Amino acid sequence: MSAALPQVFPHAGLPARVTVYEVGARDGLQNEKATVPTAVKAQFIDRLAEAGATVVEATSFVHPKWVPQLADAEDLFTGLRRRDGVRYPVLVPNPRGYERALACGAREIAVFASATETFARRNLNTSVEGALAEIEAVVARARAAGLWVRGYVSMCFGDPWQGPVDPAAVAAVVERLLSAGCQEISLGDTIGTATPGHVRALIDTLGSRGVDPARLAVHFHDTYGQALANTLAALLAGITTVDASAGGLGGCPFAKSATGNLATEDLVWMLDGLGVYTGIDLPALVETSRWMAGHLGRPAPSRAVQALTKD
Known part of the structure; x- marks a missing residue:
């Protein structure tokens, strides 16, 4: 294995921790x-927590017809080992998903909206307005039950x-979700076309409408190799929560041009080098992604995993 940690050179304007x-x-x-297998997923989640991840989104209570891989949501979530100081949110796509999650004891949920009409129709089978109305009802129930x-x-x-998406259209959806009671909003670059200036422009647009960056997170895909650059732009704009996927796994099954998520190891390597605290043990995380890659039968896409596991 190569050197396990980068040299540290802090950069002005960045948060102390992410x-x-x-x-x-x-x-x-x-x-x-x-x-x-459910047991492998459960071990993956536990290994991520052991490596220092403080938020691990465990599963989605989506209908198995749409995402067969997550058909075991109840069994997985109820069987998870819970570690102190670690949060285990779940995605709920609709009222039925919320009911299933609540029955399993979930205390943190995520809901899902689209900034564009076409994707709302293709993915949610409704309009942006229809999806928001359904979300508002779910969020109201969840907040009344004390859920995050x-x-x-x-x-x-x-x-x-x-094609292009107007930042004002995104801001309108974000404002609706915040008004509905969402405590955090994750801005998704679903097909990975964002560039740093675009990221800053959207965050600035939201700020001009009174949305505090502390209420926002970013979720970048690396289709064009921009995920880390976009993350840095977001951090310099005041964002302190970043979505990432161990090993760089993932993509959106409903958007064929979407490739993998920002790899957690690549993110942590950058943040460690900038002196930004995450609490994640990079070598332990790399080993976890290597272990999962073995179960998937292919190397992890993460550049950091590949670099740190070369002979």
């Missing part, structure tokens, strides 16, 4: 064609069918 919102077990695995709620907004930087 929360890594680990999505590998849900967003990373959901597009895998071969079924990953995150909102995902997809297609914030581009849509494979519609």
Whole structure:
């Protein structure tokens, strides 16, 4: 293995610490064609927590017809080993998903909206307005039950069918979700077309409408190799929560041009080098992704994993 840690050179304007919102077990695995055993998923989640991840999105209570890989949501979530100081949110796509998650004891959920009409129709089978109305009802129930709620907004930087997306359209959806009661909003670059200036422009647009960057997270895909550059731009704009997937696993099964998520190891390597605290043990995380890659039967896409496991 190569040198396990980068040299540290801090950069002005960055936060002292960043929360890594680990999505590998849900967003990373959901597009895998071969079924990953529930026990392997559970061990993956526990190993991520052991490596220092403080937020691990465990699964989605989506209908098995749409995402067969996550058909074991109840069994997985109820059987998880819970570690102190670690959060285990779950995605709920609709009221039925919320009921299933609540019955399993979930205390943190995420809901899912689109910034574009085309993706809403193709993925959610409704309009942007229809999806938001359903989300508002779910969020109201969840907040009344004392749950923490995150909102995902997809297609914030581009849509494979519609093309460019107006930051004002994204801001309108974000504002609706915040008004509904979401406590955090994740801005999704679903097809990976964002560039740093675009990221800054969207965050500035939201700021001009009174949205505090502390309420926002970013979720980048690395289709054009821009995920780390976009993350740095977001951090310099005040963002302190970044979604990432161990090993670089994932993609969006409903958007064919989407490739893998930002790899958690690549993110942590950069943040370690900048002196930004994440609490994640990089060598332990790399070993976890190597272990999962063995179960998937292929190398992890993460550049850091590949570099740190060369002979």
